[in-house]
Amino acid sequence: MLSPAILVPAVLNGLMTGAVYALISLGLTLIYGVLHIINFAHGALLTAAMFTAFFAYKVLGLDPYLAAVPLTVLFFALGYALQRFVIGPAGHGDDRNILLVTLGLAIVIENALLVAFRGDTRTINLPYAFDVIAVGTAFLAVPRVIAFAVVILVALALWLFMRRTDTGKAIRAVAKEKLGAELSGIDVGHIYAVTFGLGTACVAVAACLLMPTYYVNPTTGNAFVLIAFTIVVLGGMGSVAGALVAGLFVGVVESLSGLYLGESLGQIGIFVMFILVLLFRPSGLFGERV
Amino acid sequence: MRALASIAVVVALLAAVPLVTASNVVLNFLVVALLTALVGQGWNLLGGYGGQYSFGHAAFFGTGAYATAILQVRYGVNAWLGFAVGIAAGAAVGAIIGALSFRSGLKGSYFALVTLAFAEVLRIIASVAPITGAGVGTLIKLDLRPEALQFQSRVPFYWIILGLVAVSLVIVRMIEDSRFGAYLVALRENEDSAKALGVNTTLIKLGAMTVSAAIAAAGGCFYAQYFLFIDAGIAYGPWISIEALLAPIVGGAGTVFGPLLGALVVKTLGEATKLVAGDAPGLDLVIYGCVLILIVAFAPSGIAGLLLKARQRFAALKSLRPEQPHG
Numbered sequence: 014m015l016s017p018a019i020l021v022p023a024v025l026n027g028l029m030t031g032a033v034y035a036l037i038s039l040g041l042t043l044i045y046g047v048l049h050i051i052n053f054a055h056g057a058l059l060t061a062a063m064f065t066a067f068f069a070y071k072v073l074g075l076d077p078y079l080a081a082v083p084l085t086v087l088f089f090a091l092g093y094a095l096q097r098f099v100i101g102p103a104g105h106g107d108d109r110n111i112l113l114v115t116l117g118l119a120i121v122i123e124n125a126l127l128v129a130f131r132g133d134t135r136t137i138n139l140p141y142a143f144d145v146i147a148v149g150t151a152f153l154a155v156p157r158v159i160a161f162a163v164v165i166l167v168a169l170a171l172w173l174f175m176r177r178t179d180t181g182k183a184i185r186a187v188a189k190e191k192l193g194a195e196l197s198g199i200d201v202g203h204i205y206a207v208t209f210g211l212g213t214a215c216v217a218v219a220a221c222l223l224m225p226t227y228y229v230n231p232t233t234g235n236a237f238v239l240i241a242f243t244i245v246v247l248g249g250m251g252s253v254a255g256a257l258v259a260g261l262f263v264g265v266v267e268s269l270s271g272l273y274l275g276e277s278l279g280q281i282g283i284f285v286m287f288i289l290v291l292l293f294r295p296s297g298l299f300g301e302r303v
Numbered sequence: 304m305r306a307l308a309s310i311a312v313v314v315a316l317l318a319a320v321p322l323v324t325a326s327n328v329v330l331n332f333l334v335v336a337l338l339t340a341l342v343g344q345g346w347n348l349l350g351g352y353g354g355q356y357s358f359g360h361a362a363f364f365g366t367g368a369y370a371t372a373i374l375q376v377r378y379g380v381n382a383w384l385g386f387a388v389g390i391a392a393g394a395a396v397g398a399i400i401g402a403l404s405f406r407s408g409l410k411g412s413y414f415a416l417v418t419l420a421f422a423e424v425l426r427i428i429a430s431v432a433p434i435t436g437a438g439v440g441t442l443i444k445l446d447l448r449p450e451a452l453q454f455q456s457r458v459p460f461y462w463i464i465l466g467l468v469a470v471s472l473v474i475v476r477m478i479e480d481s482r483f484g485a486y487l488v489a490l491r492e493n494e495d496s497a498k499a500l501g502v503n504t505t506l507i508k509l510g511a512m513t514v515s516a517a518i519a520a521a522g523g524c525f526y527a528q529y530f531l532f533i534d535a536g537i538a539y540g541p542w543i544s545i546e547a548l549l550a551p552i553v554g555g556a557g558t559v560f561g562p563l564l565g566a567l568v569v570k571t572l573g574e575a576t577k578l579v580a581g582d583a584p585g586l587d588l589v590i591y592g593c594v595l596i597l598i599v600a601f602a603p604s605g606i607a608g609l610l611l612k613a614r615q616r617f618a619a620l621k622s623l624r625p626e627q628p629h630g
Contacts, residue, residue, distance in 0.1 A: 051412040104599070112356060117592045117596040120595065292404065292417070
């Protein structure tokens with residue numbers, strides 16, 4: 014059972030899946046790091062993005078990888094608007110209220126999709142969906158390799174954005190010291206909305222990376238976002254690097270536990286890990302104290 | 304005593320409904336609304352009074368429902384006994400989750416997350432474990448005798464759920480007037496201050512969570528008896544966690560009548576939606592989600608808060624009036 018011929022492909026595939034998890038978690042952790050709220054609508058936004066990618070292909074014939082570009086812009090705008098015009102004003106700056114508003118958004122988005130498209134599961138068929146490339150003894154699906162590469166690129170771009178641009182610096186300033194940032198003339202409401210937009214844009218990219226090999230129905234996003242919660246907590250709430258490492262780690266754990274325990278038990282494994290981390294190390298494996 | 308009088312009046316009014324109408328539609332609507340009010344009252348004690356927002360009250364509701372059903376179906380236990388055990392089982396789950404999370408100091412977003420995760424774990428386990436009937440669910444055998452807690456007509460069910468709601472109202476009212484209740488509100492307002500004044504906040508939260516879970520579990524037990532069928536998606540599904548928090552928040556979190564008021568309003572809205580737009584799955588939840596956002600945005604203290612504000616304004620107007628001629 015422990016022969017490298019089985020282990021290596023499992024680990025590699027886990028890393029590929031983990032990369033997409035990491036991207037979804039990146040959005041979540043970014044929002045938490047700056048706004049200090051858990052965005053419970055993250056999963057519903059992922060589902061919405063997957064539906065958009067689905068229809069972009071079905072109606073416009075747009076390949077999901079190409080659709081990623083307009084979708085990123087679209088979902089950035091959507092996230093920006095949600096924070097600026099819904100979550101911000103409705104939350105009155107109270108954490109409990111903000112929690113409820115994001116939960117309300119999740120309920121609305123998920124069920125509006127259910128009303129519009131029923132519970133049917135949809136997939137798209139792409140000619141390259143089943144192509145594989147051989148890496149040593151392992152065969153890797155091409156869409157997963159692409160996903161892995163894109164995630165690394167997005168993470169790098171995000172890192173550069175945070176380091177090099179004025180907006181990125183402002184975001185980091187607001188995350189560190191909101192009042193101080195405000196006093197030095199940073200428009201905190203705008204920065205909050207930009208951050209929320211960036212987090213939502215991450216989800217749009219992830220949706221386009223998932224669509225070639227995955228299915229979509231109105232609850233698809235929930236499965237991913239619970240894993241993303243795990244990753245965000247594991248990586249330390251608000252830590253971008255932590256989310257990346259924890260995302261890859263969880264991907265591998267899932268792949269291995271799926272191999273040895275079976276699919277549904279593998280899922281429980283993630284949750285048990287999540288609860289244990291929340292209970293005993295809520296600051297995460299890499300994070301600072303809560 | 305005056306505190307309990309208002310509860311007596313409300314319950315007596317509701318109890319008279321079956322004497323006025325025999326319509327099954329009306330009774331069924333009220334049973335479901337009262338069920339939501341009951342589970343919402345559970346949430347209200349922990350969330351409304353204690354400020355600990357749980358996103359996973361399904362964990363307790365589902366445990367009560369499954370305990371009642373499984374004890375009857377698999378072990379031939381009497382339904383009434385099963386009902387009682389179900390409540391105890393729900394309370395136990397609440398105590399365990401509460402002990403684990405409050406000891407680790409989880410609050411705010413973290414507490415919401417961990418309760419959500421526990422409900423999800425239980426849902427996944429229930430959807431694969433053989434004892435719960437896995438994906439098929441558990442069907443309680445039809446046995447229309449009062450001894451088996453099943454009845455020909457809906458009226459006895461209505462009185463039972465009303466009785467449960469009445470008990471929950473009294474419990475919450477008594478807690479509100481007690482030292483325990485004062486501590487609970489104190490730690491909601493400022494946990495550090497409460498701690499500094501010598502309140503054992505962990506213990507108080509744990510107590511609130513256990514009672515809260517027991518009330519929610521009673522709702523689950525009743526659900527199993529009333530519908531005679533449960534599966535993982537019903538028992539541990541997110542819908543009940545959502546309704547549990549929606550009712551008190553709409554009605555007024557941290558008030559005795561908030562959950563009942565909220566449940567009636569929310570369920571009326573749900574039914575109205577169905578009448579207008581047909582029975583599309585998910586449509587009522589879209590409305591609920593919008594209501595949740597609107598309430599938080601424009602009336603954070605719920606309908607009870609709006610009523611209170613209106614009354615204060617009215618009183619202020621009244622006290623102004625006699626002075627006007629002199630001025």
